[in-house]
Amino acid sequence: MRLRILASLRSQILTFTSVLVVMSLGAVLLVVLLSSGQAIRNNIDEDMAESVQSFREAINNRRLQLVGNATVLVSDFGFKQAVASRDSATIHSMLANHGQRVGADLSLILDLNGWIVSTTEARLMPGMTFGYQNMISDVKEGNDRSDFLVVGEYIYHIVMVPVRTPRISAIAVFGVRMTPQNVRKLITDQGMQITFINGMPDQVERWVNVSTLPDLESILQAIRAPENFKTLLRMPFEKKQRFSSRKIDIGDKGGTVQVILSDDLSRFYATYESITNQVMALAVLIFLVTVMGSFAISHRLTRPLLALAVKSREIARGAFPEVNNIPSTSSDVSLLIRAFKRMRNDIAEREERITYQAHHDSLTGLLNRDAMITAVQDETEFNKPFILMGINLIGFKTINDTLGMEIGDECLVTVAERLKKLAYKGITSRHSADEFSVLIELTPDCKTDEDRRFLCQRTLNNLSAPMQLNEVSLSVDYRAGFVSFPEQADKPELLLRRGKVALEHAITTQDALYAYKEGQDKVHLKKIKILKHLKETLQNDDDQLQMYYQPKKNLRTGEVEKAEALIRWFHPTEGFIPPDMFIELAEQTGLIGLVTAWVISRVLDDQKRLKDAGFDLQLSINLSAQDLSNDNLRQLLDQKLSENQLNAEDICLEVTERDMMTDVDKSLELLDYYRERGFQLSIDDYGVGYSALSKLALMPVHELKIDKCFILKLATQNDDQIIVRSTISMAHELGLSVIAEGVEDKASQAFLQRLGCDFIQGYYLAKPMSLEAFQHWLTHFDDPNHGG
Amino acid sequence: MQVVSPEGLPLVDAVVVVPGAVASTGPVQTRVMDQIHRAFVPHVLTLNAGDLVAFPNSDNIRHHVYSFSEPKPFEIRLYADTPKAPVEFPKSGVVVLGCNIHDDMLGYLFIAKPTDLALQTDDEGQVEVPLIPTSLEVWHERHSVSASELMVLTESEITAQVVSQTEQLVKIQVVMPLAVNNEPAPTAVQPNRNLPAFGNPMRR
Numbered sequence: 001m002r003l004r005i006l007a008s009l010r011s012q013i014l015t016f017t018s019v020l021v022v023m024s025l026g027a028v029l030l031v032v033l034l035s036s037g038q039a040i041r042n043n044i045d046e047d048m049a050e051s052v053q054s055f056r057e058a059i060n061n062r063r064l065q066l067v068g069n070a071t072v073l074v075s076d077f078g079f080k081q082a083v084a085s086r087d088s089a090t091i092h093s094m095l096a097n098h099g100q101r102v103g104a105d106l107s108l109i110l111d112l113n114g115w116i117v118s119t120t121e122a123r124l125m126p127g128m129t130f131g132y133q134n135m136i137s138d139v140k141e142g143n144d145r146s147d148f149l150v151v152g153e154y155i156y157h158i159v160m161v162p163v164r165t166p167r168i169s170a171i172a173v174f175g176v177r178m179t180p181q182n183v184r185k186l187i188t189d190q191g192m193q194i195t196f197i198n199g200m201p202d203q204v205e206r207w208v209n210v211s212t213l214p215d216l217e218s219i220l221q222a223i224r225a226p227e228n229f230k231t232l233l234r235m236p237f238e239k240k241q242r243f244s245s246r247k248i249d250i251g252d253k254g255g256t257v258q259v260i261l262s263d264d265l266s267r268f269y270a271t272y273e274s275i276t277n278q279v280m281a282l283a284v285l286i287f288l289v290t291v292m293g294s295f296a297i298s299h300r301l302t303r304p305l306l307a308l309a310v311k312s313r314e315i316a317r318g319a320f321p322e323v324n325n326i327p328s329t330s331s332d333v334s335l336l337i338r339a340f341k342r343m344r345n346d347i348a349e350r351e352e353r354i355t356y357q358a359h360h361d362s363l364t365g366l367l368n369r370d371a372m373i374t375a376v377q378d379e380t381e382f383n384k385p386f387i388l389m390g391i392n393l394i395g396f397k398t399i400n401d402t403l404g405m406e407i408g409d410e411c412l413v414t415v416a417e418r419l420k421k422l423a424y425k426g427i428t429s430r431h432s433a434d435e436f437s438v439l440i441e442l443t444p445d446c447k448t449d450e451d452r453r454f455l456c457q458r459t460l461n462n463l464s465a466p467m468q469l470n471e472v473s474l475s476v477d478y479r480a481g482f483v484s485f486p487e488q489a490d491k492p493e494l495l496l497r498r499g500k501v502a503l504e505h506a507i508t509t510q511d512a513l514y515a516y517k518e519g520q521d522k523v524h525l526k527k528i529k530i531l532k533h534l535k536e537t538l539q540n541d542d543d544q545l546q547m548y549y550q551p552k553k554n555l556r557t558g559e560v561e562k563a564e565a566l567i568r569w570f571h572p573t574e575g576f577i578p579p580d581m582f583i584e585l586a587e588q589t590g591l592i593g594l595v596t597a598w599v600i601s602r603v604l605d606d607q608k609r610l611k612d613a614g615f616d617l618q619l620s621i622n623l624s625a626q627d628l629s630n631d632n633l634r635q636l637l638d639q640k641l642s643e644n645q646l647n648a649e650d651i652c653l654e655v656t657e658r659d660m661m662t663d664v665d666k667s668l669e670l671l672d673y674y675r676e677r678g679f680q681l682s683i684d685d686y687g688v689g690y691s692a693l694s695k696l697a698l699m700p701v702h703e704l705k706i707d708k709c710f711i712l713k714l715a716t717q718n719d720d721q722i723i724v725r726s727t728i729s730m731a732h733e734l735g736l737s738v739i740a741e742g743v744e745d746k747a748s749q750a751f752l753q754r755l756g757c758d759f760i761q762g763y764y765l766a767k768p769m770s771l772e773a774f775q776h777w778l779t780h781f782d783d784p785n786h787g788g
Numbered sequence: 789m790q791v792v793s794p795e796g797l798p799l800v801d802a803v804v805v806v807p808g809a810v811a812s813t814g815p816v817q818t819r820v821m822d823q824i825h826r827a828f829v830p831h832v833l834t835l836n837a838g839d840l841v842a843f844p845n846s847d848n849i850r851h852h853v854y855s856f857s858e859p860k861p862f863e864i865r866l867y868a869d870t871p872k873a874p875v876e877f878p879k880s881g882v883v884v885l886g887c888n889i890h891d892d893m894l895g896y897l898f899i900a901k902p903t904d905l906a907l908q909t910d911d912e913g914q915v916e917v918p919l920i921p922t923s924l925e926v927w928h929e930r931h932s933v934s935a936s937e938l939m940v941l942t943e944s945e946i947t948a949q950v951v952s953q954t955e956q957l958v959k960i961q962v963v964m965p966l967a968v969n970n971e972p973a974p975t976a977v978q979p980n981r982n983l984p985a986f987g988n989p990m991r992r
Contacts, residue, residue: 077854077863077888084856112933141969165856166886166894167935167968 009305010298017294018287025283032279033272040268041229044244048228051192051261052248058186059250063146066159066174069102071144074163074172083109083117084165088126091118099174106156106175109163112140117170123152130173132255135160139171148250148257150198151175155210155257178210193243193262195219198255213262218242222262229265241265300329308340320348361430363409364416369496372429372437376492379427379439380485386424387440388495389456389482390503391463396434396476403472410469411476422459437499442484449515456482456513479506483516497521508588531585533571538594545569547602548768549619551777552739552761555753560781562618562652564741564761565603566768567595587624596627600636604651606771608644615778620652620682625659628670637679648678654705655681657689657696664695675700682739687727697734703758704731708742711762715747728755789960790914791926798913799964801832803898805925805938806917809905818874821885821895822846823853828885828895832929834906837899840874852888857936859883859899880904882927882936896929920958921946930968939964 073079082094091109095118099107108124109117114136116128130136135145139160146159156175163170176182183194197219199207204220213219225243245262307326314321323341328334359371367375379386393415400408415436419428424441431437440455466475481502489495498516501524506514537544545567552562569577586592599621607619627633641648653674660667660683671681682703683696687710706727710720724740731738740752743762752760766777791802818840822829826847835841843853845868854863859881864871866889877883877899885895900906904925907915924941931937941949941962951959 075888075891077852080888081856084861164886164891165884166854166888166891167884169934 010295010302013294013298013301014291017290021283021287021290025279025286029276029279029283032275036272036275037229040265040272043268044229044263044265047189047192047263048244048246048261051187051189051263052246054189055187055192055194055248055261056250062157062176062186063159066102066157066176067144067146067161069104070159070161070172070174073098073102073174074161079172080163080165083163083170088118092120095120102174103176104174105177106151106158106173108173110136110171110173112136112168112170114171121152132160136171140168142168147255148178148196148259149175149255150208150257153208154178155196155198155208180210180212183210184212187261191264191267193218193222193264195222195260195262196257197223197260198257223258223260225262229268240269300327301333303327304329304333304337308337311340311344315344315347318351320344361416364413364430366416366419366436367427367429369429369431372427372431373492373496375427375429376439376495379425380490380492380495383486385442385487386485387442387452387456387482388485388499389438389440389459389480390496390499391419391436391438391460392479392503392507393434393436394477394479399474399476403469403474407469407472407474411467411474414467414469415463415476418463418465422462435503437496440482452482452484453513453515456480460513477512479503479510479512479514481506481514481516488516488518494521497524527581527585530574530577530582531589531591533574533577534569534582534586534591534595537569537571538591538598541598544571545598546770547599547606548770549606549774550761550768551617551766551774551781552620552759553765554759555749555757560617560765560778562620562759563774564620564622564654564768565599565606566622567599568768583624587626590626592624592626593630593633596621596623596630596633597636600633601640604637604640604644604646607646607650609771610775611646611650613775615775617778618650618652618680620654620680622654622656622684625655625662625667628655628659628674629666634673649680652680652682652703654684656684657686657691660699661689661691661695664698668698668700671700675702683736687723693730701736703739704736705739705741705761706757708740708762711740711742711748711752712744714740714743714751715745721751724752724757725755728757732756789917789962790912791909791928791962791964792913793966794963796963798909798911799928799930800909800911800913801830801896802909802913802915802926802928802964803832803834803900804907804909804915804917804962805900805927806905806907806919806921807901807923807925808903809919809921810903813902816840818842820844821897823851823887823893826887826890826893828893831894832896832898832908834898834900834908835877836902836906837880838876838878838902839899840876841897842870842874844870849889851890851893853885854888855883855885855897857881857883863888884935894929896935898927917960924962926962926964928964928966930966931964932967935968 076098079094079098082090085091095107095109099120107120108130109119110130111117114130114133116124116126116130118126124130132149135147138145139162142162144159144161146157148155149158150156151158155178157178158173158175160171160173162168163172178196183196187194193212195209195211195213197207197209197211199209204216209219211219211222213222222243222245225241225245227244227246229244230241242265243262244265245260248259248261250259304326308323311321311323311326323337323344326337328337359367359374361368376388396408396411399411412430412434416428416430419436419438420426422428422438422440424439427439429437438459440459442452442455446452446455460478460480464476464478466473468474481499481504483489483495483498483502485495489498498521501520502514502516504524505520506512546569548566548568549563550566551560552564553559554561567579567583569579569582571577583592583595586595603619603621607617610617610619623633637651640646641651655667655671660671675681680703681701682705683699683701684705685707686704687707704727706724710724714720714724728738737758739759739761740748740757741761743749743752743760743764745764749760749764769777789804791799791804793799814836816838817835819833819835820842821833822844824846826849833841843864845851848868850866850868852863852866855861859879860875860877860883862875864875877897880899880901883897883899885893885897887893898906907917909915922943924946925938926941927938929935931939939962946960949960949962951961953959
């Protein structure tokens with residue numbers, strides 16, 4: 001493309017100069033032609049005028065000579081005597097004799113009526129009329145007459161004189177036959193042609209003519225030629241104008257012979273053609289010089305441009321060649337070359353910057369994920385074992401929130417700087433706000449997992465040294481997971497993913513440092529798959545999710561007064577998916593809101609059915625911390641209550657101790673709302689949440705559920721018995737009712753009953769059941785043979 | 789009697805002949821046809837057949853008087869002064885005289901029969917005829933191309949020509965047809981006039 005444009009620049013220059021030359025030379029040629037044409041015209045005019053003049057003089061001289069000769073002849077007494085004798089033989093011999101004297105080719109004696117008396121011309125007989133009566137009557141009155149006349153097949157220069165004996169009694173006619181030779185003598189200019197012609201224009205074949213021209217064709221051209229030269233400019237198909245002709249009126253108007261002087265123009269053309277040829281030769285020469293010159297100039301112009309085009313393509317490919325050795329053929333070009341050099345440097349600089357930005361985190365200057373993959377890729381090629389460790393800054397959000405973004409950023413920069421120093425070959429990257437990964441060199445003496453763990457821990461220790469930021473001393477805590485190359489992963493993507501999996505595991509398990517374990521990746525992938533299925537089934541509401549109900553029995557009354565709604569997922573291919581698994585995932589991914597909404601809708605509908613079937617139970621729903629603050633769920637609860645004509649007391653909301661205690665103030669506020677609203681509230685999984693009892697006392701709940709880990713082996717475990725006893729006692733003291741879940745044997749139930757526990761729930765009473773099964777179970781609960 | 793041209797101009801030197809008007813023939817006379825200033829004087833000389841004519845040359849140049857006319861062809865070769873002898877003209881008719889050297893010299897001898905009365909008109913073209921003729925012959929040099937023919941008038945034709953008549957005088961006017969124009973003196977050949985050039989009429 002570029003090359004074509006340059007080539008066309010060259011051709012443009014060539015075209016322009018060529019057209020210029022051709023046009024100017026054309027103009028010169030035109031001027032030459034026009035002025036030559038004018039010159040030729042003038043020349044012809046002069047020539048013609050001179051020729052006509054000299055021709056007239058020549059004719060007049062001939063005429064004078066002829067008349068003189070004739071007059072002398074007819075004055076001869078013998079001639080007169082012969083004519084007067086009327087003896088034809090005498091007259092004839094006298095005519096032949098005397099005619100020769102004057103050099104006449106034709107001699108005649110006419111009587112005064114124009115009848116031939118005697119003639120030397122064989123074709124004319126005495127007694128014939130000669131014609132030319134107007135001339136004869138002039139001569140009869142004593143005048144001489146001369147003209148060019150046709151007699152027989154020839155044109156003669158005829159002179160007629162009267163014969164006096166002594167009165168005019170006859171007319172003597174003498175004629176000199178016109179031949180091309182003697183016509184030629186009439187004119188000195190050899191370029192001038194003379195034609196004597198007699199005949200009608202349309203009867204060429206009957207013409208009588210005498211001409212210095214060689215053939216009839218030329219004669220026709222000549223007599224039809226205009227009086228002057230028209231122009232040298234003519235179309236290629238037009239014939240050259242060969243003659244310029246002028247008709248001369250020269251005789252005594254006796255006959256019809258026309259005399260035409262024709263100028264043969266070929267000699268003028270010769271001059272003109274030599275001028276034209278010179279101009280053309282000059283034109284060709286100038287044209288060649290111009291073409292070569294403009295070619296050279298355009299070549300000089302385009303050569304550096306082509307070189308620059310090649311360089312620019314190299315630059316486009318990403319190479320940055322030196323822009324030297326380009327011929328600077330003109331100041332403009334050298335300007336362009338300088339600009340090009342600057343551009344090359346600028347582009348190189350900018351590309352460097354862009355590349356850097358593309359590969360580096362803008363804040364810390366660490367590699368980004370893609371660049372990290374490339375770097376790890378490069379590193380894997382050495383086949384030297386190393387560790388990839390993913391690091392997460394715990395509580396970074398708090399730093400940002402409390403100390404401000406600037407400190408946060410500085411913190412990140414400091415961490416990054418430390419990482420750069422600690423990383424093997426400086427290969428370290430930042431993936432998200434507070435997530436990093438770093439390559440750690442594995443020394444040959446590191447063999448065991450413990451050695452590796454030690455290496456990682458040492459890195460973390462170096463990293464977690466307190467940092468001084470704007471007079472704030474800051475110590476950052478980390479979670480880290482690592483993966484080993486090449487044992488656990490040999491591809492950079494795999495390394496990063498498994499490093500991430502290990503890190504996430506460390507975060508969720510609160511483990512400071514976690515080593516990737518074989519197959520963990522698969523669990524991770526399975527989680528992702530489950531999440532995908534969960535989304536699908538929530539969207540489709542295709543009965544994969546079901547609500548099961550596990551009854552709760554009041555130990556004092558022995559009645560089933562409550563039940564816990566538990567979600568169950570039966571996946572068509574994956575089978576039963578435990579709620580622990582997908583609920584946790586849903587919480588981690590924010591999907592829990594949708595799950596809980598589904599649960600609320602279903603449970604409240606079921607509650608209606610139960611009520612309609614005559615069962616008056618309190619159903620409890622598990623809510624996560626996220627669910628508590630979800631306004632949509634509050635609205636949904638209200639909507640479903642009124643839709644099903646239920647009271648808030650019919651529903652108990654179970655919140656785990658851990659969720660409740662993560663942010664106590666917020667939990668208090670939210671729980672207060674639900675309590676006000678009239679819902680029953682229950683602390684779920686009590687005893688494993690490390691909660692402060694002082695805080696617990698503040699919670700506006702109605703019930704406390706002791707985690708099943710204390711109950712399952714209650715009958716045998718003394719420790720559990722102590723905890724449960726004191727918990728029940730404390731709860732009662734706080735005014736809370738107590739429920740134990742995980743009751744699996746009669747001993748546990750008995751023990752709990754003894755301690756004053758209010759409700760139990762567990763396999764000893766009943767497993768969680770579908771609504772139909774639950775209804776059936778409730779119907780037969782009073783049956784002493786059943787379950788209990 | 790007056791002889792006029794058809795245009796009514798009087799014809800000088802016309803000869804009116806009244807045939808048979810002379811009863812007796814006179815003696816033979818010698819008449820003179822002089823040449824003065826390159827002209828025959830008189831221009832027309834009337835004489836009777838048998839008379840002699842002398843051709844004295846009064847010019848200081850020579851003349852070559854000749855005639856090819858039928859009554860008497862003769863020539864007097866270049867001479868000056870008076871030739872040796874006068875020329876006898878025995879036959880009647882018209883003799884046209886010329887000079888071989890001077891083409892413009894023309895003269896006429898009208899040779900009448902001795903019995904005829906031949907009278908020459910004066911400058912007024914008039915002539916007095918002593919009697920009313922019964923027939924008339926009139927000649928003039930311009931009457932015929934050959935200059936030898938006569939116009940013959942019968943009595944009735946003469947009567948028709950009467951213009952006025954008194955006891956003493958009958959006026960007759962004879963109109964004579966002319967075959968020859970007033971011949972101009974021959975002049976040198978004039979150069980042809982130079983006509984302006986014109987275009988070729990065959991040009992289209």
